[in-house]
Amino acid sequence: MREKIVIGLAVAAALLLSYNLYQMFMVLPDEAMQGAIYRILFFHAPAAIVGMIGYFIALTFSVLYLSSKNLRWDSLSASIVEVSLVFSVVNIVTGSIWARIIWGIWWTWDYRLTSALVCVLIFAGYVMMRRAIEEPTQRARLSAALCIFGCVDVVIVWKSIEWFRNNHPGPVLSIRTGGGTMDPAMERIFYLNLLAILLMAIALVLVRTRQEATAREIDSLRRLANAA
Amino acid sequence: MPEAVVLEGVWKFYGDYAALRDVTLAVESGSCCALLGRNGAGKTTLLRILAGLSHIQRGQVRLMGESPRNEKARKQTGFLGHGIGVYEDLSACENLHFFARVAGVRDAKSMVSNWLDRVELGRVAAMPVRQFSRGMRQRLALARTFLHKPSVLLLDEPFTSLDDRAIAMLSELLLDARREGATIIFSTHQLREAFAIASHVALIENGRLRFTGERTPEMLEDPGLLYRRYMDSGAA
Amino acid sequence: MPEAVVLEGVWKFYGDYAALRDVTLAVESGSCCALLGRNGAGKTTLLRILAGLSHIQRGQVRLMGESPRNEKARKQTGFLGHGIGVYEDLSACENLHFFARVAGVRDAKSMVSNWLDRVELGRVAAMPVRQFSRGMRQRLALARTFLHKPSVLLLDEPFTSLDDRAIAMLSELLLDARREGATIIFSTHQLREAFAIASHVALIENGRLRFTGERTPEMLEDPGLLYRRYMDSGAA
Amino acid sequence: MPGPDVTRMRTVQQALSIARKDLAIELRTKESLNAAGAFAVTILLLLSFVFDVTSEETRAIAGGLLWLVFAFAGALVFNRGFARELPNECLDVLLASPLSRASLLVGKAVANFAMLLVVEFVSLIVFGIFYDIRWWLHPAQLAGAFVLATWGIAIIGAVFGALTVNLRLRELMLPVIIYPLLIPLLIAAIEMTNLLFSAQPSQSDELLWARLLVVFDVVFTALALALADTILVN
Amino acid sequence: MPGPDVTRMRTVQQALSIARKDLAIELRTKESLNAAGAFAVTILLLLSFVFDVTSEETRAIAGGLLWLVFAFAGALVFNRGFARELPNECLDVLLASPLSRASLLVGKAVANFAMLLVVEFVSLIVFGIFYDIRWWLHPAQLAGAFVLATWGIAIIGAVFGALTVNLRLRELMLPVIIYPLLIPLLIAAIEMTNLLFSAQPSQSDELLWARLLVVFDVVFTALALALADTILVN
Ligand code: HEM
Ligand SMILES: Nc1ncnc2c1ncn2[C@@H]1O[C@H](COP(=O)(O)OP(=O)(O)OP(=O)(O)O)[C@@H](O)[C@H]1O
Ligand SMILES: Nc1ncnc2c1ncn2[C@@H]1O[C@H](COP(=O)(O)OP(=O)(O)OP(=O)(O)O)[C@@H](O)[C@H]1O
Ligand SMILES: [Mg+2]
């Protein structure tokens, strides 16, 4: 059953993605000022958004773990963080490629960029910390704590760095600007791609949690074997 | 008599090594239980679990009816581990004062000086522990353990590097504690001393409980008996 | 027989406290001297001086005719202190390999595995010491001490937290070492075990040497005897 | 069952006794102060050679330099914080004692706080001399800013010192984890310090940053207290 | 009596086994490299708030920033150096063993050296990306400069560590005096790095600084070997 869901999601994501790609490169015209490169936006921003969403879902699961002490929640939030981390990195990489082309530099310390990087660092630390601890319950407890601190901090970072210089483009989506900034056709593809990437992320998380679950099973089985 | 300490089907795993296997043990309040077993049997593990310092994977542990991690339970337990748990750079007096404050002891001052005398450290009360001999450290650690009048005492090899007089002193302390209704669980390899004090005996081998029961007079006569009779590996 | 270890009028001061007062002691090579005394008597101090870890203010110390700090002397001594002196994060095997290299042992590999078996740690050779029980650590520490075939063994309370079997094993080791001509000085509070092994006895009280001489059979019968007869403070 | 504020009272008392103990030990051994102080002084001297300190730009980044050094020194202090409990297994004793986790955490934070303030004060003087910065223009506000920022650093340091205490690689892990978390706080501290070094700071900005500092302190102290029990278990 | 160069041989061997042991302990968990990387990134992140990194001046002080990071990483590494020997009284065992004090100190230095080089390499890469610095212009010379400077830091760091574990010398705050000895060396390293980052470094200056570095290494190493027997006693 579960495989079916995963596969279904993956297939859906793939189809949607290919459709979007076709639209992007065959249908949509080049952007006025930036030319062809603007298309990177269709992956750049959604990756970031999916990442952000992921972290906060992970936060809720961490809280759930602390309240219920059920390791399932822990592995769930852990896998979500890992997947989100991947997308954050995608966001940063695509971003800096874009930056290299548009701004001529790989990096600048703009609040959007910085907060993205801080986010990545915090949760990279999270992943490292998990690796460094063997004992499952201890690992779960500590990473839950770190996840909570991390998410709260990301919010503060976001708010605080806003007072800083920034040359990163502001919101372009009509839901945030009230429309007009982005060509509706483009925006449609933007949302479709966001959806595609979201599906992909969910599929990945499911696979990852599955791995975690089997790991837990194997662990307990090994214990039983050794106890006997 | 009510049971002060109860373990039911306790399993403790380190990674996938089972350090405690289905241990079920009940210690009546007011009794003194000697925890015996070879190196690596699981004595320390068991005591640390009772002190709330170690998770168990299966089973249940109750200290005076509470979970060991519960603050109420912690208030009533005194724990002496392998590490003596005093600060090298503080004097004996400062150490005890600190732990008295932490445990919320009333009239700490008198208690501390009182205990320093009982363990015969009054003379060196102002000396930093770094300068203590091993036995003096152990005495200080004992004072720290008894300081807040715990009703459950968990002592891991309390006789370590104590001289004859100190051992006599400790036996005294334990007797007094029992008179005041305290429950005592201690591990050791010095069987003679153990049998001399204990009212009950628990024997562990490879994480399994081999024997629990009253300490019989014959154990006193022939300390080796227990190991020979109840352990697969037998005597030395 | 030549004397392996000689102390002449040794005074050791910590600040203005005299931990050793005019100690004069000679241990024949090949003999096994038990260093007895109450807590804080000065046993560890004496052993640390012999190991070259502690300066003396007055007197003279000779180990195989050398000063203890001399490299030649250090090569021939094996020291086991209160701290067991192994690394928590290394496995038993790695620990021994390291100390073998440091001591410049030939064919370290075989020696190490050989010693791991002798102290019955072969099964857990790959386990980090952090996961060892106290007795297992002590065994490892013993292996570390014997590893480079020292001709003078300085053991501070070697029996600590060893079980009956391990104590038997250690006694074996010490006998073997003596057969190969090694000199042994060890401190302990477990008088029975001490008298069982020792060929000589030295009794310290408050830094003063109260008694030195052969271990007599009567000591074996009545371990308390020595303390009662030769110490001001007398028995417990 | 004791009432809430009775327990709160006890928590505070216990926290203070923890802090007092740590400071007493530190005064004996001077471990953290040696490490942190030596480091801070060295870096400040070094930097004063790297930049020609007379230049205006340097003056402009004075706050940045200072807080950079404090953050580093802090990491050195925090590494010791809980590590101090490891020998003789003192941490176990504390965890087995009735002491509440919250008070242990807060106690450590207070100790961190005090030590860090000392280091900061020393560095500030050294700094003033070598970069001829007039840092005493607005002593009250400056003190306020330092206290606020330092507490934030201290509590984070205590929390993650506790989280990482029995990890190998603690030394590297701790800064890796805390610095990203500290960034907003450090920014605020830097901006505010720079403002206060300048002759006539604009009240409005000052308030802005101060508010950020307060928010940070409150939020993270609350989080720390809430999570204390889950953090401090071995 | 073995000949002088035989003993020297053994000294080196023993030093290496000490170093290998320390590295083994440090690399127990494979994450140390990630940690180092993340560490470098976080520091650079911090720095970026302090300095306006796009500006030319920053490019000019790139060397300074880099060595600042290294110094901090070094401080973290060195504090462990001898502290690692304290639990279980391992230091006593080593001192009682035939091991010579000199080789113990050198061994520690080598371990410091290796760990620091790892961190430095990672930081250099990260640095290149964030501050787009072209550091690969003169790889050979750069490597040379790094090795020279790092050894100097490592050996002083070892002495520093030894002092901090020595109970008697600790109270004298000696570390605070020893550590700043690094400043001239760091300055040389910084100047040289800056030179090598620029397109066409002037050979003469380069040589000058290089010679300075060599001098320091020699002096510090000699100093350390001379002090070894006095520092490493308890
Ligand atoms: C390393 C470089 C970059 C990073 C780390 C980065 C990071 C981010 C992040 C975190 C977001 C999501 C924020 C949000 O959804 O509000 C985002 C969105 C976006 N980025 Fe980037 N970015 C980078 C470079 C660029 C460049 C060079 C451009 C174009 C010149 C760009 C254009 C955009 C746009 C148009 C959005 C969507 C904004 C919105 O809808 O809110 N980014 N970026
Ligand atoms: N942290 C740990 N990780 C893995 N295994 C452990 C850990 N601690 C203890 N063990 C293992 O659990 C077993 C029991 O250890 P424990 O310390 O309880 O023995 P013990 O009865 O106290 O022995 P001793 O008399 O020597 O103190 C040992 O085999 C030990 O190797
Ligand atoms: N570093 C020190 N500074 C000051 N006094 C010390 C120091 N080390 C030991 N002493 C004192 O020297 C005396 C002898 O200590 P030592 O450790 O030799 O006793 P011991 O015979 O080993 O006792 P135990 O049997 O308890 O180990 C003790 O009174 C102790 O207080
Ligand atoms: Mg034990």
Ligand SMILES: [Mg+2]
């Ligand atoms: Mg002793």
